[in-house]
Amino acid sequence: MMKMIAVVASVVGAVAGSASAAQITFVHESSGSGTIGTQSFGATAPVNFTITATGDTTAAQSFGDGFWIDHVSASISIAGVGTFDILTGTRTFVYNLGQVVGFSRAGGTGLDLLNGPRLFPELGTWDMTTSLGPITGAGEILQWNANPNINTSGGVLFINSTPDATVTFSATVVPAPGAVALGGVALLGASRRRR
16 A cells, blocks of 8 residues: 555656646637748738647746747648648747737747737736637738748748738647646545545
């Protein structure tokens, strides 16, 4: 019995250390025109696009008036064109003071690519460790033509600047497997105590 308690205690300890890590999935949606590789899209009317990116809540970094998380992976789905992996480093950020969320290049440049929605009170306190949205509001598409290029599995992606875009954003936190395992260990312990 003492061996079982020691094993459960060591498992709980190991899992508890990683229980705070969680995957977060960001979804940025808007519409626009541009090119990917040699293919044009939205030339006659803007087309919908969806950027889906994942990160880790423990990687949230503060920049004083907000937070950012570099993406582990990101892709873009362009209506009528296809879905492509984004190969250039990107991040999602929230600027709490300005109550705005956005999508930008990662690293030293950090140039914003899609800002918005903005002026939502919940963005004033969000620290990127919890789920949020979906929220829809005013935003803008900008700086896709700046260096470095946004490389994708379909070629260089360029979206034309749009100062008055409508943007939808959501963030969904998925608890790490360790958190689920911790719950399972607790149930196992409770089951054994009943016997």
